[in-house]
Amino acid sequence: MLNVGIIGVTGYTGIELLRLLQSHTHIKVKSVFTASYAGQAIAEVYPHLQHQTSLQGEKLNLDEITQNCDLVFMALPHGHAIELIPPLLAAGKKIIDLGADFRLKNQSDYQHWYQHPAAPETLLQQAVYGLPEKGEKENIKNANLIANPGCYPTASILATLPALKADLIDPDDLVFDAKSGLSGAGRTLSLNTHYCEASENVYPYQIAGAHRHTPEIEQELSLIANKKIIIQFTPHLVPMTRGLLVTSYLKLKKLISKEEIYKIYKEIYHKEPFIRLCDHIPQVKHVKGSNFCDIGIQIDARTQRLIVVSVIDNLIKGAAGQAIQNMNLMYQFPENFGLNSNMVMYP
Structure with missing residues (x-):
């Protein structure tokens, strides 16, 4: 039995991680840590977990983690994991960081985009970018530190990877138009996610290359x-x-048929348990509550563009589910353990 801990359990990502782990038969969640709700039962903070967990939130205690946990999930805002990870690695613990601190390999890039000192170069190079379908599975299996990808990068990279690998598209002409649900903004109160501001409204934000996921995708x-x-x-x-x-x-380098492109995508993804290639244009309702990434393709012959629509649940394949997928690979569990029981919720 693998003993795990969660640091930052009461954010949306952390609590989704705890919920999903309840159905994983090879792990036990030993400790959960929260700065906001230390001393409170998790099921009191999140009543949907009543009769599913008796865990109590605790103040962060690295000694307890090193004594009780083999693997630690970190679900913290950027900048908070950098100081915590070195002593845990030194104690022989494996870590999956769901934050942004180890995704960007260039220190100056991280400092520019996140306005925070970057992690040491040695740690950045040690961290493995945890997108299994990108061809990282062997590296993930051998890793001690995983940088779990962001939600927008996950959907964007998976949509583009086969066409880019096959040299079908112009790499200098890539445009991504993305829409996310409000849980992606986190649980912290803000004006933009206030009901009266967000309801019956759609709006772009951090446009013109200003969003922090831009350099990760690039x-x-x-x-x-x-x-x-x-x-x-x-x-x-x-x-x-x-x-x-x-x-x-x-932008396609030359016009080819949808069937030819579909075949290329299928050749690359046919063994991936969480990629579903669709003969229709997918919708977010088709993946809600699951670790799937659904991908649909169309060709616009007039503009010679390949249009790829990719959908994920931002809290699962975009965060907690992908972290569990990475954990399964690290410990050589079946890749879908703890994830297949979470079927799509529809409608």
Whole structure:
């Protein structure tokens, strides 16, 4: 039995992680830590977990973690994991960081985008970017530190990877139009996610290359293409709780059929348990509550563009579910353990 701990359990990502782990037969959640609700039963803070967990939130205690846990999930805002991780690694613990502190490999990039000192170079190079379908599974299996990808990068990279690998598209003309539910903004109160502001409203934010997920997408696509890539990325908030949709506009080098492109995507993804290639245009309701990424493709012959629509549940494949998928690979459990029982919730 694998003993795990969660630091930052009472944010939306942390509590979703705890919920999903309840159905994993190979792990036991030993300790959960929260700055906001220390001393309170988790089921009191989140009543939907009544009769599912008796855990109590605790103040952070690294000694307790080193004594009781083999693996630690960190679900903290950026900047908070950097100081916690070195002593845990030194104690022989494995770590999956669901925050942003280890996603960007370049220290100056992190400092520019997050306005916070970056992690030490040695740790950045040690961290493995945890997107299994990108071809990282062997690296994930051997890793001690996983940088769990962001939600927008997950959907954007998975939509683009096969076309980029097959050299079908112009890497200098990549446009991503993204929409996310409000849970992606976190649990902290803000004006933009206030009901009266968000209800019956859709609006872009952090546009013109200002969103922090932009360099993450560029970094990973650049590694795939083996050249520097600059993208156009525009995120929007939409009035739903969870779900994320990315429409990717990719300029084809030459016009080919939808059937040929579908075959290329299938060749790359046919062994991936959480990628579903669709013969229709997917919707966020098709993946809600699951770890699936649904992908649909269309060709616009007039503009010679490949249009790829990818959808995920931002809290699962975009965060907690992907973290569990990475854990399964690290410990050589079946990749879908703890995730297949969470079927799509519809409608």
